[in-house]
Amino acid sequence: MVDNAEKKLLVDAGKRIRETRSAQGLSLEQLARLTGISAPALSLIETGKRDPRLTTLKRIADALRVSLTTLIANGSDVVEPSPSSSTGGYDLGEYH
Amino acid sequence: MVDNAEKKLLVDAGKRIRETRSAQGLSLEQLARLTGISAPALSLIETGKRDPRLTTLKRIADALRVSLTTLIANGSDVVEPSPSSSTGGYDLGEYH
DNA sequence: GACAACCTTACCGTTAAAGATAAATTGCCT
DNA sequence: AGGCAATTTATCTTTAACGGTAAGGTTGTC
Numbered sequence: 001m002v003d004n005a006e007k008k009l010l011v012d013a014g015k016r017i018r019e020t021r022s023a024q025g026l027s028l029e030q031l032a033r034l035t036g037i038s039a040p041a042l043s044l045i046e047t048g049k050r051d052p053r054l055t056t057l058k059r060i061a062d063a064l065r066v067s068l069t070t071l072i073a074n075g076s077d078v079v080e081p082s083p084s085s086s087t088g089g090y091d092l093g094e095y096h
Numbered sequence: 097m098v099d100n101a102e103k104k105l106l107v108d109a110g111k112r113i114r115e116t117r118s119a120q121g122l123s124l125e126q127l128a129r130l131t132g133i134s135a136p137a138l139s140l141i142e143t144g145k146r147d148p149r150l151t152t153l154k155r156i157a158d159a160l161r162v163s164l165t166t167l168i169a170n171g172s173d174v175v176e177p178s179p180s181s182s183t184g185g186y187d188l189g190e191y192h
Numbered sequence: 193g194a195c196a197a198c199c200t201t202a203c204c205g206t207t208a209a210a211g212a213t214a215a216a217t218t219g220c221c222t
Numbered sequence: 223a224g225g226c227a228a229t230t231t232a233t234c235t236t237t238a239a240c241g242g243t244a245a246g247g248t249t250g251t252c
Binding site: 005006009010013051052053054055057058059067068069072073074 | 101102105106109147148149150151153154155163164165168169
Binding site: 036037038040044051052053056 | 208209210211212213
């Protein structure tokens with residue numbers, strides 16, 4: 001399943017999710033309730049052992065109140081800046 | 097399958113993929129060869145009828161030589177404020 | 193009309209994601 | 223040490239992604 005580059009993508013995305021979650025003091029159980037995704041499934045995603053679907057990532061991003069791109073952006077990306085919101089860092093609740 | 101917001105996410109991502117692909121003059125068959133994803137599967141993804149995995153999106157992004165975030169960054173990354181608390185966080189301090 | 197190049201849809205088989213549950217594990221306390 | 227919360231891992235079931243193939247549906251051009 002999945003080659004090395006893809007593995008790294010999953011591991012990186014998982015790390016970002018975990019960082020975001022723990023920065024908010026949420027447990028897997030709590031995030032599970034917020035997302036409707038089971039805690040074991042979240043654990044697998046955060047440890048890069050599962051290849052989540054797009055809508056699964058979206059539910060996580062929404063629950064953590066970060067953008068989907070925040071969770072999957074790999075440094076090498078120049079995202080065209082959707083104007084007015086740089087998303088350059090942790091967004092602490094500035095929405096327009 | 098999938099609620100409305102998620103459906104929109106899939107449709108939007110599909111549109112972006114299709115726009116990018118056709119802007120490069122690629123057919124579904126050609127993109128299928130580049131990505132290793134079958135043309136029928138790509139068709140379903142581009143029309144928002146399938147919920148692709150993260151690594152699937154990555155393969156498409158790579159083949160089209162755009163960033164993953166380009167394909168999924170849209171208006172959907174801003175979640176409504178839901179101003180439930182002054183700290184802006186969930187307060188779930190006391191859970192057992 | 194017939195043909196061609198796309199794209200879409202439908203079916204089937206394999207594989208994996210995701211829910212549920214339980215068990216094992218780690219870590220963090222007093 | 224023990225207990226407790228959090229996380230990981232394992233097993234099972236259901237559902238869906240994905241590839242393959244084949245069949246339909248455009249939209250053209252000759």
